[in-house]
Amino acid sequence: MLRLIRFELIKTFTRWRTYxxxxxxxxxxxxxxxxxxxxxxxxxxxxxxxxLQNDFVIGGNVLNGWFFGLFFMGALWVHIPIVLTIVAxxxxxxxxxxxxxxxxxxxxxxxxxxxxxxxxxxxxxTALIVLFIGGLTLGLxxxxxxxxxxxxxxxxxxxxxxxxxxxxxxxxxxLATLAMFVVSSLSFLFSAxxxxxxxxxxxTMAVIIxxxxxxxxxxxxFQAIRPYLxxxxxxxxxxxxxxxxxxGVIRSQVIILAGFILxxxxxxxxYFSRKDILS
Amino acid sequence: xxxxxxxxWLPLFLLLVSVVPASAATPDRPGxxxxxxxxxxxxxxxxxxxxxxxxxxxxxxKIDMPTIRIPDFTAILYFKxxxxxxxxxRSFAPIPRESGVFNPFQFDPQKNLITYLRNETLDxxxxxxFRVEPLEAKSLIRYYHVWVGGIPGRILRVESxxxxxxxxxxxPTYSKAGPGPGKWLLPEKVQVHLIFPEGMYNADTSSFxxxxxxxxxxxxxxxxVSGEGDILLSYxxxxxxxxxxxxxxxxxxx
Numbered sequence: 001m002l003r004l005i006r007f008e009l010i011k012t013f014t015r016w017r018t019y020x021x022x023x024x025x026x027x028x029x030x031x032x033x034x035x036x037x038x039x040x041x042x043x044x045x046x047x048x049x050x051x052l053q054n055d056f057v058i059g060g061n062v063l064n065g066w067f068f069g070l071f072f073m074g075a076l077w078v079h080i081p082i083v084l085t086i087v088a089x090x091x092x093x094x095x096x097x098x099x100x101x102x103x104x105x106x107x108x109x110x111x112x113x114x115x116x117x118x119x120x121x122x123x124x125x126t127a128l129i130v131l132f133i134g135g136l137t138l139g140l141x142x143x144x145x146x147x148x149x150x151x152x153x154x155x156x157x158x159x160x161x162x163x164x165x166x167x168x169x170x171x172x173x174x175l176a177t178l179a180m181f182v183v184s185s186l187s188f189l190f191s192a193x194x195x196x197x198x199x200x201x202x203x204t205m206a207v208i209i210x211x212x213x214x215x216x217x218x219x220x221x222f223q224a225i226r227p228y229l230x231x232x233x234x235x236x237x238x239x240x241x242x243x244x245x246x247x248g249v250i251r252s253q254v255i256i257l258a259g260f261i262l263x264x265x266x267x268x269x270x271y272f273s274r275k276d277i278l279s
Numbered sequence: 280x281x282x283x284x285x286x287x288w289l290p291l292f293l294l295l296v297s298v299v300p301a302s303a304a305t306p307d308r309p310g311x312x313x314x315x316x317x318x319x320x321x322x323x324x325x326x327x328x329x330x331x332x333x334x335x336x337x338x339x340x341k342i343d344m345p346t347i348r349i350p351d352f353t354a355i356l357y358f359k360x361x362x363x364x365x366x367x368x369r370s371f372a373p374i375p376r377e378s379g380v381f382n383p384f385q386f387d388p389q390k391n392l393i394t395y396l397r398n399e400t401l402d403x404x405x406x407x408x409f410r411v412e413p414l415e416a417k418s419l420i421r422y423y424h425v426w427v428g429g430i431p432g433r434i435l436r437v438e439s440x441x442x443x444x445x446x447x448x449x450x451p452t453y454s455k456a457g458p459g460p461g462k463w464l465l466p467e468k469v470q471v472h473l474i475f476p477e478g479m480y481n482a483d484t485s486s487f488x489x490x491x492x493x494x495x496x497x498x499x500x501x502x503x504v505s506g507e508g509d510i511l512l513s514y515x516x517x518x519x520x521x522x523x524x525x526x527x528x529x530x531x532x533x
Binding site: 057062158243 | 347354370371447
């Protein structure tokens with residue numbers, strides 16, 4: 001199994017499309033940090049805290065590196081699925097498209113093991129891209145804006161002391177990775193259903209966009225559907241910045257997300273095991 | 280018909296009518312206090328601080344508010360006449376705008392419309408209550424009620440109403456500080472009780488989407504500060520007239 005995973009890893013990381021996500025975020029994040037550094041930070045601060053500034057003078061390094069690390073994660077994680085589908089959607093469909101499946105399946109390895117290895121590599125890629133984006137945004141932000149306590153604005157203001165922030169961010173990235181695993185798993189399932197890698201990318205994004213619309217609109221029918229949509233649990237990582245941390249909610253959402261991952265993977269395995277390989 | 284008062288008594292009657300009430304209202308009558316002149320009272324209050332050009336002080340703050348949950352923080356406050364200030368701290372440090380930054384010239388009679396309201400006893404000390412309305416059009420405060428009393432005269436209590444509707448009750452206590460043998464009476468502790476208007480600001484009401492969806496749960500603008508709470512500010516390590524450079528205050532012009 002390990003050899004299969006290693007083989008898949010080499011195959012994945014020798015393809016240029018694997019690096020599209022790294023390149024895209026590697027360019028956009030420094031650009032935004034530069035924009036914030038060159039004057040955007042103060043207008044951003046004024047915009048966020050204008051209500052408070054009527055009654056208070058605000059001191060301290062309010063919008064620091066931790067704040068922008070969180071800001072980037074909040075802003076970018078909606079876009080991360082796009083780059084994930086590029087690789088995950090190609091994982092099985094790409095083989096079909098290239099006509100390499102018949103060759104691959106002539107080896108004395110079961111289809112389940114092959115698909116499991118591909119799935120594990122998809123998850124590894126997903127974790128790497130989330131950690132890359134997290135590390136890049138946080139690292140650059142801390143370098144550019146310095147450190148300090150983290151300001152959270154939701155229903156009022158919460159400040160998390162600087163000393164506790166590394167553990168909060170580590171937990172947040174772990175949970176964000178789990179949420180993105182669901183996207184990759186769905187794209188992987190769609191990849192098993194077709195021989196064209198464009199299809200899984202479009203299908204996954206279509207599911208996400210439709211789900212976002214459903215959970216965002218305040219119609220009674222849509223709100224009733226909401227708990228059954230995986231995007232409803234995408235913000236689980238943000239809950240580690242609540243006070244107190246709602247561990248019960250996090251635990252149940254982690255179980256739900258893990259359930260989605262397992263369901264998508266099993267569906268992919270079952271379908272692929274019975275699939276006629278014609279190319 | 281016989282006249283009500285005969286003509287010969289009329290000059291005496293008029294004299295009594297005009298003289299008796301006037302003498303009853305005389306300010307020199309023992310036990311009756313004359314209304315203080317607001318301009319004079321507030322000029323007297325600022326007079327001891329005329330030589331205070333700048334100060335540096337350490338502030339320790341404890342905020343107890345449901346909508347602003349932050350750890351206790353310490354900050355260094357720099358002030359320079361007439362109203363420049365700068366705050367240095369690593370923490371997120373919201374300091375009440377009108378009461379946290381001590382400005383002895385805040386109620387300058389030249390810049391405020393001051394009227395006397397009443398005299399009352401505040402915590403066992405006789406105090407005159409004044410209404411202070413800033414004349415500056417850009418002022419964030421509609422009016423203050425200021426309790427002045429004690430020996431030497433000082434501000435014992437301030438209540439204010441901001442333009443946005445926030446009410447503040449401020450109770451300062453003082454100690455003598457500064458160079459020389461206790462030259463200035465400066466705040467030692469300031470207790471602030473803030474009452475924010477309910478639902479005053481809700482800039483996002485026009486949005487059609489649900490407020491609690493995962494895609495709106497990230498960084499967002501602070502739309503509302505409601506409820507009420509207390510802030511306790513403690514001042515220490517006063518340094519007066521150290522000649523603070525104007526450049527220190529330039530970065531706060533944002």
